[in-house]
Amino acid sequence: MIDYSSWRHVFKLDPDKELDDAALEAVCESGTDAIMIGGTQGITYDNTLELMSRVRRHAVPAVLEISSLQAIVPGFDAYFIPLVLNAGDPDWIFAPHVKGLQAFGSYLHWEDIVSEGYLVVNPDAAVAKLTQAKPVADRDEAKAYMRVAAKICRLPTVYIEYSGVYGDPELVKACKSAAEGCHLFYGGGIRTPEQARNMAAVADTIVVGNIIYEDLQAALKTVDAVKRG
Ligand SMILES: CC(C)=CCC/C(C)=C/CC/C(C)=C/CC/C(C)=C/CC/C(C)=C/CC/C(C)=C/CC/C(C)=C/COP(=O)(O)OP(=O)(O)O
Ligand SMILES: O=P(O)(O)OC[C@@H](O)CO
Numbered sequence: 001m002i003d004y005s006s007w008r009h010v011f012k013l014d015p016d017k018e019l020d021d022a023a024l025e026a027v028c029e030s031g032t033d034a035i036m037i038g039g040t041q042g043i044t045y046d047n048t049l050e051l052m053s054r055v056r057r058h059a060v061p062a063v064l065e066i067s068s069l070q071a072i073v074p075g076f077d078a079y080f081i082p083l084v085l086n087a088g089d090p091d092w093i094f095a096p097h098v099k100g101l102q103a104f105g106s107y108l109h110w111e112d113i114v115s116e117g118y119l120v121v122n123p124d125a126a127v128a129k130l131t132q133a134k135p136v137a138d139r140d141e142a143k144a145y146m147r148v149a150a151k152i153c154r155l156p157t158v159y160i161e162y163s164g165v166y167g168d169p170e171l172v173k174a175c176k177s178a179a180e181g182c183h184l185f186y187g188g189g190i191r192t193p194e195q196a197r198n199m200a201a202v203a204d205t206i207v208v209g210n211i212i213y214e215d216l217q218a219a220l221k222t223v224d225a226v227k228r229g
């Protein structure tokens with residue numbers, strides 16, 4: 001079973017985006033705790049397999065955040081399975097999971113599966129549109145979602161997803177105060193060491209994505225900011 005409890009920093013790589021070998025090596029050897037592969041749009045079996053194989057040249061743990069039944073590739077260290085807490089279309093809460101278990105049930109190693117309560121806070125993110133995410137009214141409501149995930153559903157992890165924009169550290173802090181043993185991931189809009197440090201102060205793990213493709217050197221600086229203070 002993968003031990004994500006000590007992870008402070010994760011890079012999220014998108015199979016639908018280009019990254020040359022030198023950049024990929026820099027990301028994998030950066031000192032980040034893990035590589036998460038995932039995205040909402042353009043995720044296929046082939047592009048996921050290709051990216052996983054390239055990441056596998058390095059020792060860093062590699063996990064898949066599943067967004068499509070058609071792109072579940074064997075060979076990852078663990079599989080993170082999102083359950084969208086504020087999905088407006090309830091089919092995104094359990095329907096693909098039922099299909100997934102029908103398709104893969106007998107091949108499953110449950111110790112490699114990590115359930116992830118997903119709170120989609122940025123209404124403009126692709127995942128918000130896909131799942132018709134209900135707007136999160138305020139910090140109090142975010143905290144209540146967190147309690148539903150941690151205390152009622154007893155999920156092991158929650159992911160506060162702001163994909164594309166930098167979020168509200170006070171909202172994340174409120175969620176953390178209600179997490180009680182549930183591991184809190186934060187992702188969205190981290191572009192500077194200061195943003196990385198600020199979110200790492202309130203979340204258990206920060207996830208850095210788009211900046212890898214926009215400014216690699218800036219992305220690499222977020223690792224040291226979190227891991228070396
Ligand atoms: C052979 C083998 C290894 C067997 C093991 C198989 C296995 C692990 C089976 C699991 C069975 C199972 C329960 C499957 C569920 C499958 C599934 C499709 C679940 C649905 C997940 C879900 C709710 C997806 C909705 C979208 C979502 C929440 C995606 C998360 C990732 C995300 C938001 C990425 C960020 O995207 P973003 O950067 O904003 O978008 P772009 O793509 O535009 O960049
Ligand atoms: O791409 P960014 O905005 O860094 O967000 C990271 C991650 O939370 C996306 O799922």
Ligand SMILES: [Mg+2]
Pocket residue numbers: 014039040209210
């Ligand atoms: Mg993305």
